[in-house]
Amino acid sequence: MKIDKLADFSDPSLCHRLVVKIGSALLVDDDGEIRTEWLRTVIEDVREARDRGQEVVIVSSGSIAIGAKKLGFFGKRRSLSEAQASAAVGQITLASTWSDLLAEQGMTAAQMLLTLDDFEGRRRYLNASSTFGRLLKSSVVPVVNENDSIATGEIRFGDNDRLAARVAQSCSADGVILLTDVDGLYDKHPNEPDATRLEKVHGVTEEIQAMADSESGSDVGTGGMTAKLLAAQIAERAGIALAIVDGSHRKPLTYAAENTSGTLFLPKRDDSAYKAWIGGRMRFNGSITVDDGCASALHDGRSLLAAGIVKVDGDFERGDVITIHDLVGRMIAKGMTEYDAEDCDAIKGKQNSKQEAILGHTPRSAVIHRDQLVLL
Template identity: 70%
Template structure:
C-alpha cells in the first residue's frame, strides 16, 4: 500500500523504510556551527521512528558550509571547485562526529557513506550501495549519507542532496522520502508573493508544476532550491516512492508537520522494477537519439525504439549504454539501454528492418532500444 498522506510516513505498515534529507540551511548556522540542539530533536524523532518499527536512512548536507567557515572561505566555500572540495574535506569530519555523538545519546550507531553520482550510474556500484544500506539497517545502524564533495567534479556530482536522497531511496527500496528544508512546501508562485498558496498534494510532476519552482537556494547556504526538489520528486514518483517537502525549521519538525499536515506531498506514480527504476533515475548519458512523432506514439503504447523512427543521433555511446530518447522538439521522452553503438545507429536510422542486414553486414537486432530496457519519462 503506497503512501497517500503525510500521516502515512509514521505508519510502519505503510512506510517500513524512510529516507530523511536535511538541508544545510537547517543544519548549519551563519557562523558555520552545527545547530546541535535542533539536530538533537531530529535524532529523537529518528529514535521514535525506529521504536515504531520504521527503518531510517539520513541524507545530511552541511559539510561544505561547516568547512568553509573553518577555512575562512567567502561565498560559503562554493566560489571554486577546489574551495568546495577543501571545505568538504574539513566539514565531513565534524559533521560525522556530530551525528555519531547525537545518535549515540539514543543508543544508536551512526554509519557514514560518502557517494558520488558515478556510484549510482554504474549498475554494479548501485547494487553495492543497495546491499550496504540493507546490511547496515539489518544491523540496527543509521546510515548517514552525503555526496562525496571532496572528489566530486561537475561531471560526476549530483550538485544537490535532494536528488541524492531520491536515488538513495531507490537504491534501498524506501517507501518514502522527507525533504526537511527552510520552506513549508511547494507554492504556486514565489512564497514571498502575497497571493502565493501552498500545494498540499501533487499527483505527478508536470511542466506546469515545474513552472512554479524557484530555481535558487533561498538561504544561500545550500546548493538546492525548489527545482532540485521537483527533480527529486520525479525520480521518487517513478519508483513508486512518495516524497514530501516539509518545514524543518521548528524543533521536532517531523512531528509538527504530521500534526498540522503542513507540507507538500508528491504521490507515487508507478512502481518500476529495480532495474527500470535505476534506468529512469540515471542523470548522466553518453548520447541520445531523436525520434519522430510516430515513434513517440508507439513508445507510449509500450513498443520498442526501432531504427525506422530515428531521425537524429548525438554523442558517442556504445552498445549497452543508457541513452536518452528525444522527440522532435528535443524533449526527453524516454531513457533506455541501447542495442547498438553510435556508428551502427547512424548507419541504420530511418531504415526498415529488411534493409538493415545489408547495411550492417549481419542480422539486425529486434530493436535499437527494446521495450524491456526502456523507461518512459
Template identity: 70%
Template sequence: MPIQSLLDFRDPSICKRLVIKIGSALLVDATGQVEAEWLRTIVNEIATARELGIEVVVVSSGAIAIGAKKLDFPDGGRRTLAEAQASASVGQIELASVWSKLLAERRLVAAQMLLTLDDFESRRRYLNISATIRRLLKSGVVPVVNENDTIATGEIKFGDNDRLAARVAQACDADGVILLTDVDGLYDRHPNDPEAERLAEVRGITAEIHDMADSESGSGVGTGGMTAKLLAAEIADRAGIALAILDGRPENPLARAMASQAGTIFVPQREDSGRRAWIGGRMRFNGSLTVDDGCVTALRDGNSVLAAGITRVAGNFKRGDIIQVLDVAGREIAKGLVEYSADDVEAIMGKQSGELEAILGHAPRSAVIHRDHLVMM
C-alpha cells in the same frame, strides 16, 4: 499500499523504510556551527521512528558550509571547485562526529556513506550501495549519507542532496522520502507573494507544476531550490516512493508537520521495477537518439525504438549504454539501454528492418532500444 498522506510516513505498516534529507540551511548556522540542539530533536524523532519499527536513512548536507567557515573561505566555500573540495574535506569530519555523538546518545550507531553521481550511474556500484545500506539497516544502524564533495566534480556530481536522497531511496527500496527544508512546501507561485497558496498534495508532476518552482536556494548556503526538489520527486515517483517537502526550521519538525498536516506530499503515480527505476533515475548519458513523431506515438503505446523512426544520433555511446530518447523538439521523452553503438545506429537510422542485415553485415537485433529496457519520462 504506497503512502497516501503525511500521517502514513509514521505508520510502520505502510512506511517500513524512510529517507530523511536535511539541508545545509537548517543544519549549519551563520557562524559555521552545527545547530546541535535542533539536530538533537531530529535524532530523537529518528529514535522514535526506530522504536515504531521504521528503518531510517539520513541524507545530511552541511559539510561544505562547516568547512568553509573553518577555513575562512568566502561565498560559502563555493567560489572555486578546489575551495569546495577543501571545505568538504574539513567539514565532513565534524559533521560525521556530530551525527555519531547525537545518535549514540539514543543508543543508535551511525554509519557514514560518501557517494558520487558515478556510484549511482554504474549498475554494479548502484547494487553495491543497495546491498550495503540494507545490511546496515538490518544491523540496526542509521546510515548517514552525503555527496562525496571532496572528489566530486561537475561531471560526476549530483549538485544537490535532494536528488541524492531520491536515488538513495530507490537503492534501498524505501517507502518514503522527507525533504526537510526552509520552506513548508510547494507553492503555486513564489512564497513571498501574498497570494501564494501551498499545495498540500501533488499527484503527477506536470509542466505546470515545474513552472511553480524556484530554482534558487533561498538561504544562499545550499545548492538546491524547489526545482531540485521536484526533480527528486520525479525520481522517487518512478519507483513508487512518496516524497514530502516539510518545514524543518522548528524543533521536532516531523511531529509538528504531521500534527498540523503542513507540507506538500507527492503521491506516486507509477511503480517501475528496480531496473527500470534505476534507468529512469539516470542523470548522465553518453549520447541520445532523436526520433520522429510516429516513433514517439509508438513508444507511448508501449513499443520499442526501431531504426526506421530515428532521425538523429548524438554522442559516442556503445552497446549497453543508457542513453536519452528525444523528440524532434529536443524534449527528453525516454531513457533506455541501447542495443547498438552510435556508429551502427547512424548507419541504420531511418531504415526499415528488412534492410538492416545488408547494412550491418550480420543479423540485426529486434530493436535499437527494446521496450523492456525503455523508461518513458
C-alpha cells in the same frame, strides 16, 4: 495500501523504510556552526521512528559550510578547490556530530560518501544497495552525503535532494522527506501575498515544474525548488512518495505529521527496480531523436525500432543508457541501447529487412527494447 498523507510517513505498515534529507540551511547557522540542539530533536524523531519499527536513512548536507567556517571561506564565493577542501575538513565534524548524537539516543551511525558515479553504473548501484541493506538489517542508521571532496561538475549531483531520491531507490525506501527552510511548493513565489501552498501533487507535470524557483533560499544550500521537483520525479518512477517539509521546527518530522505542513508528491507509477534505475540516470553519452510515429509507438508500450529514428547524437556504446527525444526536442524516454552510435546512425530510418546488409550481421530485434526503456 500506499502513503496518502503526511501522517502516513510515521506508519511502519505504510512506510517501513524512510529517507530523511536535511539541508545545509537547517543544519548550519549563519556563523557556520552546527545547530546541535535542533539536530538533537531530529534525532529524537529518528529514535521514535525506530521504536515504531521503521528503518531510517539520513542524507545530511553541511560538510562544505562547516569546513568553510574552519578554513576561513565561509560567506565567500569559493573556488572548486576551496569547496573540496572545505568538504574534506567539514565532513569529519559532520560525521562525528551525527555519530555522537545518535549514540546519545542508543543508535549507531554509519557514514556513506557517494558520488553520481556510484548510481550511474549498474554494478556500483547494486553494491550501494547491498550496503544499505546490510546496515539497516544491523539496526544501523546510515548517514549519507555526497563526496564533495573529490566530486567535480561531471560526476556530482550538485544537490542532496536528488541524492536522497536516488538513495531511496537504491535502498527500496517507501518514502522520502526533504527537510528544508520552506513549507512546501507554492503555485507562485511564496513571498507573494496570494501564493497558495499545494498539499498534494499527483506527478510532476510541466505545469508543476513552472511553479519552481531554481534559486536556493539560503547562502549555504545548493538546491532550490527545481532540484526538489527533480528529486520527486526520480522517486515517483520507483513508486516512492516524497514530501517537502518545513524543518525549522523542533522535532520536525513529528510537527509535519501532526500539522499536515508540507507538500506531498504521490507517485503515478511503480517501475521495476531496474527501470527505476534507468529512469533515475542523470548522465548520458548520447541521444536519439525519433519521428512522431515512433514517439506514439513508445507511448503505446512498443520497443524503439531503427525505422523511427531521424537523428543520432553523441558517442555511445552498446549497453549505454541514452535519452530519446521527439521532433521538437523534448526528452520523452531513457533506455539502454542495443547498438553503438555508429551502427545506430547507419541504420536510422531503415526497415529491419535492410539492416543486415548495412551491419554485416543479423540485426537485433530493436534499438532499445521496451523492457529496457522508461517513458518520462
